Amino acid sequence: IAQNLGIPADSVKRVKAAMHHVILQEVGNGHLYVELDNLKAKTTKLLELDATILGQKMKNGLHELYNTNEIKLISHDNQHFVTSPQNYFSEKGCALKIQHLLEHKSKLILDTNKVYEQLRTAKGEVELNDDQQKGILVNRVQLTFSLVIKSFKKLPAPTEGN
Structure with a gap:
């Protein structure tokens, strides 16, 4: 869809949309969080681009999503997980x-x-x-x-x- 709208295949905007899509897919599969490396791998596969091409754009996209509170990053035991703010606050509220x-x-x-x-x-x-x-x-x-x-x-x- 993005390519049909004229958005370049390696656009940060497209990378961010793909990451959102992967997170939603994982939630649909019953997972609240996506391990960061898994998110990157699935985003790369979804966009059908080489990981070396996407590396910096994915990093920029993650920073933008984080800085605009569109995703939450959780780190535990040297592992990093990404989730939606809704899932983060629901889980945190239940835990508290x-x-x-x-x-x-x-x-x-x-x-x-x-x-x-x-x-x-x-x-x-x-x-x-x-x-x-x-x-x-x-x-x-x-x-x-x-x-x-x-x-x-x-x-x-x-x-x-x-």
């Missing part, structure tokens, strides 16, 4: 809420055996073996599946400062 839940003991006192029995008999779908039941008790996880879902529905949207 989970961290908060782990740090603050629930005021709910649940009879986990009773809750488990109600879930098992009501739905016929939830069955935990003895080790799984003990794991829940040992780790003091006192929220049922439905309570977790309800609490995540109540979460405010994450903000950049959080």
Whole structure:
């Protein structure tokens, strides 16, 4: 499409669009992040250009996308990952809420055996073996599946400062 619009094959604009496309494809495949080298390889393949030709343009495109907050870069253990801001803030918001839940003991006192029995008999779908039941008790996880879902529905949207 870009070539039909007169955009040169090695244009930074086209490279940025291809990177966006690769990220969207990965999200469509169930991935929240794309490893940077994988993003570069897939972008090169998509554009059908030599990697040496695209090298600097891809670097410029990544910098532009990052500087305009169109992508987020996450580095961990010398690996670099790229994602959309939406996925970044959704994931960060969930992680912060989970961290908060782990740090603050629930005021709910649940009879986990009773809750488990109600879930098992009501739905016929939830069955935990003895080790799984003990794991829940040992780790003091006192929220049922439905309570977790309800609490995540109540979460405010994450903000950049959080």
